[in-house]
Amino acid sequence: MAIDLCNKSPDLVTERGPGSWAEAVPSEPALLDDLGTEQRDALNFAYRTTLSNVDPRFVAGDPAAWASDFGYALDRVAIRLDNRSNGELREQALRHPDPVMREQALYEYADRDHADAIELLEEAARTDTNRELRWDALWAIEKLGGATAVTTLQKFLTDDDPEIAEWAKLFISELQTGDPAFDGRPGLYTPGRTFDETIYLLIHCDLYVRLDESNTHWGKISLAPQGLARIYGQAHACPNVSTRERQLVIAKTISGLHKDGSPHCDNYLFRGFTDRTRRDRGNFFFESLVPRTFFKSGRADDPSQGVRQANIGFARYGTWHLEPKFQVREEAAIRYVRGRFQGWGHVNLSRIAGRPLEEVLTPGNGVLSTLHDPEVGPMTNAFILGTFKGKLNDWDGDGVIDLNSRNVYSTAEGEIDSDQDGIPDKAGQTCCDYTNLLP
Structure with a gap:
């Protein structure tokens, strides 16, 4: 950020x-006079949108609106x-x-x-x-x-x-x-899959870590997209046309965490509101609240310092842009999404202090957290926020954009689905069970 x-x-x-x-x-x-009515409307809208990006310290009055x-x-x-x-x-x-x-x-x-x-x-x-x-x-x-x-x-x-x-x-x-533009490649939708789209996300975030109880010393790690994916998992936004305005799944997989080479699956069901006052886009604010095993060691699947069952919350908000040329169930597909997110985390400072970055940016070496639990709350020491972008891509190099070809291990409700048949491996389970991996 x-x-x-x-x-x-x-x-x-x-x-x-x-x-x-x-x-x-x-x-x-x-010239303004040369523009048609729709072009003028779009220009006026873009101008109003640009005002929101201007440094408000030079145009706003109440500091509560811009200094918080x-x-x-x-x-x-x-x-x-x-x-x-x-x-x-x-x-x-x-x-x-x-x-x-x-x-x-x-x-x-x-x-x-x-x-x-x-x-x-x-x-x-x-x-x-x-x-x-x-x-x-x-x-x-x-x-x-x-x-x-x-x-x-x-x-x-x-x-x-x-x-x-x-x-x-x-x-x-x-x-x-202020708006994205795309090339003219055609798109391909694959019927019979759980999600209408599987959008590969680029995520950049800053972790602000509280270094002592006085709240006067803070540390910062700025995580690039691939570094974040290595620690917390590569994320895909997985909407379905019929429900995308009120819910979607963010399906994450961490590679290299399980000794058997299988991906560590970590799915989040988000719900919220979407503004559809424009035909070509949706502005959304979504939140997730999911049950998770909290690892006090600060590393996923490492119960060496104890575990705690807690509910982990996260928020994401932004805008998705539709592509009328890509039709799914008689609706335009989402071509691109961008936005911001924020949440809480636990960073085990003793695990990272004095170590080279190669030993810090390792699979699972950081866990999401919550302030609303009597045990987990006091251990929460990181504020996480950042930006994300996701675009439909051509993954197999055939010149055609792939709408939903990515493998994601989730049902439409966020439950683990390792064989992608739409049926959960275990009802209600949204994250890999670490007890199945213990020796």
């Missing part, structure tokens, strides 16, 4: 010289728990053998807001062999924003990988208009 705050103040924009918007905007602006963001307050005082030097970060961003660690170095460097951050991200996006790192690097460029970001992203519009090119197109459009 803090990367999104970089380069946003007027002082920084003036000092940095963000480049010419004339170079970033390819065509001459149209807990994450923003923590970011101003938290110390970095990643103590690598800038030189180490640049070196590891390009040469570390593990793509997750390369990406983590990129995001940490961008979060530090160095003048050459976009240059480093561009080099990684151009030269790295890991596909996900490349599009995650483009996302970090968008987060830094400005005309320089647009002109950099434009270099990837003709990339050999259609997904990289489309992500670049999407990010450019968001920076210039």
Whole structure:
């Protein structure tokens, strides 16, 4: 999240010289009188939407409306728990053998807001062999924003990988208009699967860790998408057309946690409200409350320090955009989703103190938590918030966008379904049972 705050103040924009918007905007602006009625309505709506993105300290009155963001307050005082030097970060961003660690170095460097951050991200996006790192690097460029970001992203519009090119197109459009744009590839819906769509999510978050009981010392870890997926699991948003406006499942899998090589499944059923006053999108606020085994060790499936059954809550809110060309059950499919999320966690400081980051970013080495339990509440020491984006992709390289081809191990109600037949392995079970894995 803090990367999104970089380069946003007027002082920084003036000092940095963000480049010419004339170079970033390819065509001459149209006159207002030349626009049709619908175009004018869309322009007025975009203008009202843009007002919500302006730094409200320069336009708002009551500070309660703009100065109450807990994450923003923590970011101003938290110390970095990643103590690598800038030189180490640049070196590891390009040469570390593990793509997750390369990406983590990129995001940490961008979060530090160095003048050459976009240059480093561009080099990684151009030269790295890991596909996900490349599009995650483009996302970090968008987060830094400005005309320089647009002109950099434009270099990837003709990339050999259609997904990289489309992500670049999407990010450019968001920076210039606030809305995403896509290419013209067709889509494929596979009948007979549990979910109408399985949308692969990119998630970037900051963990703010309370370091002592005085509430005066805070630490910060900025997790890049692949690093977050390694610890907490790769997430898919799984909507069905008939219920998507009031519920959906976020299905997560952690790789490398189970000794037998099977994925660790961790599903969350979210419910909430969606605003459908526009035909082409839905604005939503959803919450989840699920029963979980809380591991006091701070590591998933590690009961060595005891366990506790608790209800874990999480919130996500944002906007999904429809694609009329992709039809599912006579409705337009969701082509893209973006938003924010927040929740609570437990970080075992003794497990990470003094250890290299490679030993910290390991499968399951962090657990979600709650403040509303007499045992778990006092152990809750991390505030988690961030942003997510998810786009339908062509996963098999056949030139066709796949709507619901991803394997997710969940029923429509969030229960574990290891064979994906729509029937739960065990009624009511939404997370892998660690007792089945004990020796």
